[in-house]
Structure formats: C-alpha cells, structure tokens
Amino acid sequence: MNYGKNRTSKKEKDLASQQSMAHKRFRVMFLKTFLICILIAVVVGAIAVFNMVRGIIKSAPDIKDIDATPTGYLSTVLDNNENEIATLVASGSNRVYVTIDEIPKDLQHAFVAIEDERFYDHNGIDLQGILRAGVRGITHGFHFSEGASTITQQLLKNNVFTGWTSESSFSDKLERKLQEQYLAVQLEKSVSKDWILENYLNSINLGQNTLGVQSASRRYFNKDVSELNISESAVIAAITQNPSRYNPVSNPDQNKKRRAKVLKNMLDQEYISQKEYDEAMKDKVYDRIQVANLEVADDNVTSYFVDALTDQVIQTLIDEKGYTETQAYKALYSGGLTIYSTQDSNLQKICDEEVNNEANYGANPEYSFSYRLTIQKKDGTYKNYSEQTMLSYYQANDKNYNIHFASKEAAEAAIEKYKNEMLEDGDTIPEGGETVSYTLQPQAAMTLIDQSTGEVKALVGGRGEKTASKTLNRATSTARQPGSTYKVLAAYAPALDSAGMTLATVQDDAPYSYENGTSLRNYDNNYRGFTTLREAITNSINVVTVKTLTEIGTQVGFDYLDDFGFTTIVPEDNTQSLCLGGLTKGVYNLELTAAYATIANGGTYTKPRFFTKILDHDGNVLIDNTPQTHTVLKDTTAWLITSAMKDVMTQGTGVAANISNMPVAGKSGTTTKNRDSLFAGFSPYYTCVVWGGYDDNSPLKSTRYTKNVWKAVMQRVNEGLEYRDFEKPEGIETATVCKKSGKLAVAGICDCDPRGNQVYTEYFASGTVPTEICDHHVRATICTASMKIANEFCPEETKQTNIYIIGGSANSGDGPYLLSDELANSTCDVHNASTNTTDALENIGGFLDKNEKKDKKDKKDNTNDNDNPNDDNKNPDNNNNPDTPSDDNKNDDDNNNDFENPSEEGE
Numbered sequence: 001m002n003y004g005k006n007r008t009s010k011k012e013k014d015l016a017s018q019q020s021m022a023h024k025r026f027r028v029m030f031l032k033t034f035l036i037c038i039l040i041a042v043v044v045g046a047i048a049v050f051n052m053v054r055g056i057i058k059s060a061p062d063i064k065d066i067d068a069t070p071t072g073y074l075s076t077v078l079d080n081n082e083n084e085i086a087t088l089v090a091s092g093s094n095r096v097y098v099t100i101d102e103i104p105k106d107l108q109h110a111f112v113a114i115e116d117e118r119f120y121d122h123n124g125i126d127l128q129g130i131l132r133a134g135v136r137g138i139t140h141g142f143h144f145s146e147g148a149s150t151i152t153q154q155l156l157k158n159n160v161f162t163g164w165t166s167e168s169s170f171s172d173k174l175e176r177k178l179q180e181q182y183l184a185v186q187l188e189k190s191v192s193k194d195w196i197l198e199n200y201l202n203s204i205n206l207g208q209n210t211l212g213v214q215s216a217s218r219r220y221f222n223k224d225v226s227e228l229n230i231s232e233s234a235v236i237a238a239i240t241q242n243p244s245r246y247n248p249v250s251n252p253d254q255n256k257k258r259r260a261k262v263l264k265n266m267l268d269q270e271y272i273s274q275k276e277y278d279e280a281m282k283d284k285v286y287d288r289i290q291v292a293n294l295e296v297a298d299d300n301v302t303s304y305f306v307d308a309l310t311d312q313v314i315q316t317l318i319d320e321k322g323y324t325e326t327q328a329y330k331a332l333y334s335g336g337l338t339i340y341s342t343q344d345s346n347l348q349k350i351c352d353e354e355v356n357n358e359a360n361y362g363a364n365p366e367y368s369f370s371y372r373l374t375i376q377k378k379d380g381t382y383k384n385y386s387e388q389t390m391l392s393y394y395q396a397n398d399k400n401y402n403i404h405f406a407s408k409e410a411a412e413a414a415i416e417k418y419k420n421e422m423l424e425d426g427d428t429i430p431e432g433g434e435t436v437s438y439t440l441q442p443q444a445a446m447t448l449i450d451q452s453t454g455e456v457k458a459l460v461g462g463r464g465e466k467t468a469s470k471t472l473n474r475a476t477s478t479a480r481q482p483g484s485t486y487k488v489l490a491a492y493a494p495a496l497d498s499a500g501m502t503l504a505t506v507q508d509d510a511p512y513s514y515e516n517g518t519s520l521r522n523y524d525n526n527y528r529g530f531t532t533l534r535e536a537i538t539n540s541i542n543v544v545t546v547k548t549l550t551e552i553g554t555q556v557g558f559d560y561l562d563d564f565g566f567t568t569i570v571p572e573d574n575t576q577s578l579c580l581g582g583l584t585k586g587v588y589n590l591e592l593t594a595a596y597a598t599i600a601n602g603g604t605y606t607k608p609r610f611f612t613k614i615l616d617h618d619g620n621v622l623i624d625n626t627p628q629t630h631t632v633l634k635d636t637t638a639w640l641i642t643s644a645m646k647d648v649m650t651q652g653t654g655v656a657a658n659i660s661n662m663p664v665a666g667k668s669g670t671t672t673k674n675r676d677s678l679f680a681g682f683s684p685y686y687t688c689v690v691w692g693g694y695d696d697n698s699p700l701k702s703t704r705y706t707k708n709v710w711k712a713v714m715q716r717v718n719e720g721l722e723y724r725d726f727e728k729p730e731g732i733e734t735a736t737v738c739k740k741s742g743k744l745a746v747a748g749i750c751d752c753d754p755r756g757n758q759v760y761t762e763y764f765a766s767g768t769v770p771t772e773i774c775d776h777h778v779r780a781t782i783c784t785a786s787m788k789i790a791n792e793f794c795p796e797e798t799k800q801t802n803i804y805i806i807g808g809s810a811n812s813g814d815g816p817y818l819l820s821d822e823l824a825n826s827t828c829d830v831h832n833a834s835t836n837t838t839d840a841l842e843n844i845g846g847f848l849d850k851n852e853k854k855d856k857k858d859k860k861d862n863t864n865d866n867d868n869p870n871d872d873n874k875n876p877d878n879n880n881n882p883d884t885p886s887d888d889n890k891n892d893d894d895n896n897n898d899f900e901n902p903s904e905e906g907e
Contacts, residue, residue, distance in 0.1 A: 073336030073617055077306055079343045080455075086306045088333050096214040098225055100198040103213060106230045106272070108197060110237035113265035114258075116151040120193060124152045124184030152184040155200045158326045205326040206236060207243035209470035211333075220248055220289050222372065222435050230276055231283035234262040243325050250477065252286050259285075288384050290372065290435075302469040304461030305343050308476045308590070309610040313339060316623055336617030342455035342609055347448060350716045351458040355444050360708040366404040366441040367411050368695060373419060374433035378426030390418050391696075402698050404441050411438060440464035442700055444709060445474035445589045445691045447608075448717065451597035451682060454606030454627050459590070472695075479568050479586035480691060483669030484540045485680045488641060489564055489595055490557040491549040491579035492537055496765070497560075497603075497637040499552040503534040503644055504735075504742035504762045504770065507544040507551075510809035514576050520546055523670075529805070529814025530740045530776055534762070537644040538652035540668060542580060549579040563632045564595035565605055581671060592680060593689040599641055600665075600682035602729065603633030635729040636765040642726050643763055645681065654681070657707040662718040663725045666710070670703050677703035679710040683718050684726055731766040738774040740805065740814075749777045752803045754817055778804050778819055788826035793833060 074089035100108075112119045118126050149157065157180060187196070206216035216236050217225040228236070238258035239246045248255040260281070267277040302310070310332060317328035331337065354360060373385040387403055394401040405411040415436060423429075440463050448458040461473035472478065495501040509531040513519045522542045528535075536544035549557050558574045568585040575582070590608055598605040607628040614623040633641075645665035648654040653668045657679055666681025675697050680689040690713075692706040737743060738750040738758050745751065745759040758777070764770075781801045783790040790799045804819035 073334060075332055075335060075337040075339060077309065077339045077341050079341055079345045080457075081345070082340070083345060085341065085343060085345060086302050087300065088302075088310065088337075089300070096212065096218070097202050098212070098214040100194045100201075102224075102226050103198070103201055104226060104228055104233060106266075107213060107225065107228055107233035107236065108201070109266055109269075109271035110230075110233045110262050111201065111240065112151070112197075113269050113271055114237050114262045115154070115240060117265065117269055119151050119197075122150060124150060124186075124188040125181045126150050149180075150184060151200050152188055152196050153180050154326075155196055155203060156180050156183055156187065157324070158203050158330060159199070203326070203330075204240055205243050205329040206239045207247040208249060211329065222290055223432060229280075229283075230263075230266075230272060231259075231280040231285045232288075234259045234266070234280065235285055235289070237262045248286065248289050252289070256286065284384075287386060287389075288372070288374075290370070300469070301466060303348075304466065304473050304475060305341075305348060305456070305459045305610070307461070307470050307473055308456075308459055309339070309341055309343075311476070312610045313337075313614065313623075316625065320623060337622065338615040338619075340612045340614070342450075342453075342457060342612060344457040347717050348458040351446055351448055351460050351713055354709050354712040354716070355446055355460045355463055357709075357712065360712055361442075361705045362702060362708070364406065366406060367408050368403050368405070368439050368441045369411050369415065370435075370437045370439070371415055371418075372435045373422065374430060375422060376428050376430050376433070378424070382430075385422060393418070393421075402694075402696065404694065404698065408438055439695060442692055442694050442705075443474060444706070445478070446709070446713070447475050447590050447593040447689055448713070449593050449597045449608060449687045450685070451600040451606070451687045454594070454597070454609050454629070455612070456590070456608050456610050457686065474691065475589040477588070479588055480676050480693060481583060481671040482581040482587045482592055483671040483676055483678055484542075484545075484581065485592060485596075485667050485669035485678050485689075486561075486581040486583075487540065487545045487579050488537065488599070488645065488667050490561055491545050491552070492533055492644070493599070493633055493637060493641050494556050494560040495533065495548050495552050496640055497633050498556065500768065501533065501548070501552070502742065502762070502764050502768050502770070503532060503537075503640055504737045504764070505533050505548075506530045506740065506742045506776075507533070507536070507547040508809055508812065509536070509541055509543050510812040512543045512547065514546070515550075527809070527812040529808050529812040532739060532742060532762075534644045534647065535739075537641075537667070538647040540648075540653045545579050546576050550576055554578055560632065561595075563605065563630070564598060565607065566591050566595065581669065589689055589691050592678075593687055596667075596680045596682060596689060597687035598632050599638045599645075600684075600687050601638075602635040603631060603638035604629055605632045634765070636731045639726065639729055639732060640763055640765065646726075649681070654679070654707070656704065657681070657711045657714075659683075659711055659715040659718065661715060662721065662723060664714060665726070668707065674700040674703050676700075677706045679706045681710065681714075683714060684724050685721055686714070686717055688714055688717075733764050733766055733769055734761050735764055735769045736761050737770060738777065741774040741776040743770045743775065744773045746774050746777065749779050749803055750774050752779075753777065754803060776805055776807055778806050780804060780819060780824070782823075783828040783831065786828040786830040788823065788828045791828045791831060793831040793835060794828050795831070798831070 074087050076084055077086040077088065079085045116126065118128065202212040202214075204213075205211060206213070206219075208216075208219050210216045210219045213236060214225045216239070217223055217228055217232075220235065221228065221232055235248050235255060238255050238261075239248065241258070245251060246255045246258050263272070263277055263280050266272045267274065272280070313332055314325065314328040317323040317331060318325060321328075323331065358365060369387065371385075371387045371390065375383045375385070377383060391401065391403065403411070403414070405414060419434075442463075444460070444463045446458070446460045447456060449456055459475050461475045462471075495505070496503070507530075509522070509528040511519070511521070511527060520542060523540065527543065528541070531541060531544050533544065533548065535541070536548075554574050554576060557578055558569065561569055561578075566587055568583070568587055568591070570584050573583050594605065594608045609625055609627065611623075612625055613621060614625070616622045642665045645654075645667055646663065648668070649658040649664050649666050654666045657666055657668075658664065662683045662685070664681055664683045666679060669678035669680065670676065675693055677692040677700055678689065680687075682688065688710060690706045690710045692703070692709075693700060736745050736759060738745040739760055740750070740753070740758050742762075751757045751759045779801060781790045781799050782788065783794040783798050784800050785794070785798045803817075805814045805817045806819050806824075808814035808818050810818060
C-alpha cells in the first residue's frame, strides 16, 4: 500500500471535502426523521388503540344493567307442517338452583382447581393466565387453543353475552373479549366471590340435559349435591370443559382421565391432602354412575325425535356460530328460538304405534331393570351394588342367568331376593340408597328418512313408555353390530362401483377360512358352488361376501363406509370380517339409515337433518340448515344394488318384510347368536332401518319381529302415495349370461346343466357387459361301458353326453357335477378296432371341437341329440331362451361358469 506523504495528504483532503460532509449530514437527518416517524406512528397507533378500547368499553352495558343469573325465553319446535310439537324452556330443562352453602366446599374447589386456579386472588381477569396462554400460543405456531377465561368471565359469557356470540370476524371477537374482561372487573367490584361462584355453578352445562351442579348430582349419582364426596365432585367438575367428550355416561374413559387431572390440581393447590387424594383415586366411582336416567318427575317429557333434534341443534350452533356448549345449550333452552323440524307427525305416529304394537313381536313382553343399591355396613362404611354386580353374583354359578323377567312382579321378586342376600346382620339401607327403573324387552329402534332430502321424518329410540327427556336413545346414541346389512355397503356396492365386478360376477361358495385361519361358514351351513353376486345378496351368503371384499381389498370397503357417513368405524375394523358387520364399536341406527338412503337416492349421500331452519327470538334466521351432500356411488351402481335388493324382498331373506302397495328393496341382518336383528330397506319415497335386541346384548329368542315392524311401518307410510318403481338411470344394459360363470351363455351347454337351465338375463352398467363366453361349463361324451371318455370305436348305444362343471369345489353344490381330472384324462379301454363291427365313426369323444366333424355319409341315423355332428344347423334348437346368442354353438366346447338364477331361488 502507498503510505507516502502525498497519499496521506490527499486522503485528508477527501475526508474534509464538502461532498463527504453533505453525505454524512444526510444520513444523520434521514435516521432522525425515520425514528421520529416511527415514534409518531407508535403514538398515533397507541392513541388509536386506546380510543378503540375506550370506545369498546364505553359501548359495553353498565354493570348495573346486566343480570348474570340464569334467565331466558322458551323455544318452540314445529313439525314439517308448522304444528307445534314441543317447547324447550329453561325451567323445564333440568336445572335446580342451589345456594353456595348447599354446595360442598370440595365441589367448589374442584371447579376452581380445574377452571380458574387464581379465582380467589384475581380481580376478574387473570393476567398471569393470559400471559401463559399467549406464550403457549406463540410457541405452538400461533395456535391459541389454551383458554385464559376466569370463572367470572365464563359466567358473563354464559349468561350475558349469549346474544352476541355470532362473531364473524376477529374484530367482533376482540370487541366481545374486551367487554367481557371489563365487565368481569366491574362485576367483581360489586359482588362477592361466593355470589359469582354460586351463579356459575348453577349455570354451567354438565351434559345429559343437566344445567348446574344439583341437576348433575341427581342425574349421575341420584343424590343431593350436598352429599357428594371428593371423588364424585371431581367427576362432575371434569365434565365442564367439554360436556360431550367428558360425559361420564357416554365417555367414562375420557372423564376418568380428566377427573385424575382435577384431583391432581386439587392436591397441588392444597385443597385436599395426600391421603384424601389417594382415597379418591382408588374410589370405584364409575360403578355408581347411573347409566339410565331414573328421573321421572319431568312434566315436559320430550320425544326421542326431539331429543335427537336438540343434540343436532346444539352441535350446529357450536360448528356454525362458534358457541360454546354452554352457550348453545342456553340459547336452545332460554333463547326463545323457533325451530322448524323435519318431523312428519303423521309418520311419527305410525312408527310409534308399530314399534309398540305387541302383535309385531309374536311373544309376550319381558322386563329388565336398572337397579342401584347402597348398603351402610355395620362399621359405618358404604358398599354399592348395581345390576352388573347382581349379574356377576348369579352368573358365577349360572352363566345363563339374566335380568329379563316375564312381568314386573317377577323382576321385583328377583330384586328383593338379591337385596336380602346382600344384607348382613347390622347392615342398613340409607335413605335414597335404593333406586330401580324397569325397561320393556326386547327393545327396538327405528329411523325413517326421506332419501331425496335427507330429512328425518320419524325416529323411535326405544320400545315402551318414555318417562323422561334425554333418556337412552337407541336410534342415535347406542352403537350395535350391523350384521349382514353391512354386506351391501362394505363389499357389493364398492365391488360394482369401482372394482369392475357385476351382479353376474361369480365367487366359489365353498368352505373358506379367513387369512388368519379362522373358518367361515354360511348361516345355513350350505355351500352352493359358483354363485353370482346377485344370488349372494338375495340369500345373504357369507362366503361370497367375504371373498368379494378380499378380492377388491378391505381398504376399498373401509373407505366406502367412511363415505357412507359412519363415524364409529376405526382402523382396527379394516379386516375381512368388516363386510359381515364385525366391528369394534358397532354403528348407530341413524347412520345406517343414512347409508341405505344413499343407495335409494341414486348414490348421493345426504347428511341426516332434523331441522330445516332456526329463527332467533326476534324472528331473524339464525341457522339455514341446507342439505350437505356428496357422491358415494355412481347412479348405475345404486340402481343395480337396488335391483338385487328387490330380489331379497321377493325371493330371498326379506320375503317376510315385503309390502304390497309399493316396490321395496331391503336387506336383513343378524349377528352372532342372534344378539342383534336388523332390517334395512327403502321404497322410492322413504328409507327405514329397524334394530332389535336386548339392551344387555343377550341372545334373542326370535329375530322375526324387526321384519314385522319394518313391514307394518312401510306398508302404512307408503299408503296413498303414487305407485312408482325405482327410476332406472341411463347407462343400464342387459345381456344373457350363464349363472355359473357370469359370462356369455353358450347354447346347448349352459342351458343343459343337469340342475336345469342356467341361462338368464342380467343388468349391467354400460362398459361392464361381459365379452367372454362361459368357462365353467363343459360337455363330454362318456362310454357307459367303461365310464370313461368315449373313443371312436364306442357304439352309439353306449355313448352318453353330459354337461359338467370345471374349476369348482368338490365340497360344494357343484361337487356332484364336476368333471374330475381323472375322468377328463381318461379314454374308453373297453372298445377298440377289434370290437367295432360297424363302420368306423369319427371321434366325438372327449371335449367337442369348435368345428365338429360330420359322421360318415352312409351313417343314416346317429342320434336324436341336437348336438349331432350331422346336424347342419349351427344353432341348437334346444335353447328356449330368446336372448341366447344365435352363434353360441360354435363355442360349445368351452367351459362355462354355472350362474344360479336368482329368479329361481327361494328364501
């Protein structure tokens, strides 16, 4: 580098130059200006935010004008003709108000520990909780799922802000949140913590149609809230965050996890001791929870339909309007809503009558019970018993013991006997320690849907008198195994829709085992040999169903079930037994009905709807419940499946359910040991599914009654409607095929099967009509002298031409008609040139060639068999089926699958 004097002098001049100084001054000025602008922007922004917040707070109602106690207006439910069918009112919605001194401290502390641990310290808002939730949201990708609302805020949200929760933007949510926090601070200045906690504990939704802790205590433990212990208090407190997910009746496992967190929080926050915590964790509290609702003093009992309707309304308010469960519940029972339901009261009346018509059951009703017993032992401890305890006690010596009795009197006697056996000297039964409710058995459930709209027209959740709202609804909340009704949905519809199969496709109905080695049999222990999918649907053949699902892949069937709307299927169900209804959890009757309605609706699934719209208290449309649809099947597939299901009704397993005034399609279903009986089907107007069984899953003595109920209902609901058949879509063709192969029939062979004509006309979707000829039938000429294939020297009088099956199973219905390998490879060894005293004949033994040779001209009379090689007519006249291709005789040496004609098969 140049460090000389001249170079240094030049550098000093450059640094001191005017231009350099100007650049420096500009940079300084720019930086100052930029900082000032930022400062101004921050100040202006802060002022704007301050003014906005002040405006939002100013627009909030005065704390003196709000009422945080539970209040509201009744809601009205209308049927599809706008007739009132129910009222939903807060005073009748299972709320019983209790004061704070009636609520145990342990229950109060349980809610505080899990919902707002600094409740007794903050001024209405929890700044520490807000900061924690904000940091957690930022560290989790700006997903702010953790709440920071205090109990005070929740009380305001549930009882004050219920009309303002239809928030469509972030600004709306921000405005409501700021007002909520402001009013929470103001409320805590004017009332005590006990007042806030008392109203909160009387406002919250705790599931099973209960508002407040007193109703929840009675519902789940059949006791006054003041009698709850620590363990029971934790169960109820665990419900709050999500009353559906943590419901101790429908989701005890989820509630158990949440309860453990409640107890751990109570221990950490020093509300309970380590000893109390340990005792509570060991408590078998879920054995004491009432599964059935024993509350009968309900003056406003709602129907099963309305119970299901209210569930859907609440869920829709949550999904579409952003309500919390408590807000949705309060809006429903206190918001003065007008709900336009889809129920047809006339159809509902028919369904109720037939489900409760004893003539449909063919036997006298039985009675079961839900029995709860608490005994105070001599030493002061308590012991609890239930019907499950009773069953275990007696089944230890008699595994067939059950709690089904011919009369209530017999049930009462059994209960009295059991109670006496449980009581020991010095034991007593405390007040309220014994409860019982009786249920008619066997039970039934039904859903009726208009498949064109997805509207639920009628629903029955149980047999017998309904004595309370929100009791067990077997149509919407009880998952039972679907049995053979799943065959169509999991195997046959997917096979036709996406796997290239047709109703003429055959499977070999023969003894079969699953891939895990478990053997599979048909319900009648009969195996038919090569059998078409049509016949398999008609006669509910297990082996053909499983082979079909296995061929298309169990994942395909599983995916279709998901498209059909089933919410209870799990990955573990993705097995070969899927198509027979072998499920982990079972299915809901409502969802099974919707799946069959999809077939009836040309392959389009429509989510079941219980209402069409909801108006708010002022008459404005709150919810417009438009149909939610998606395509599951091609319309041609739906029609083909319907065609096969029509055969079920006229000549298959559904004959007993067939009606006389309208075409119907259906499918029966039973499960192992007849624990469930179902019938699913539809007319061109309505889809209906009936389930039957015992609540405790005992085997049925008869499964016939579900068909009786289905028939009685469908006969009546279709009465007076215009007669019409299922509309055939474009793209349906016909072809004459062989029942033993599903391929084109061969004249003179397929129609000459020893069991009768195996040729029939089948429907196909365009593009799926078979192009190959039958390959399961073969014709062979036998020499009766050797019982081997005739040779050229066998006399005509010893020749016998027969039709055989090839490729089938010996231990099936095709067994007696199989052409064995031994016979096929044999040749008559009785006749030869030295034994032949007539002119030599052309060889007609073995499998006939495609171009049969003529007999010698001097042979004047061979045989009357229309397969005579001397017959110049290439179209055998013994085929009376006009649809048989005229040139099939040219291929009559090819093997043809024998296809059982569905029209010739009975039930």
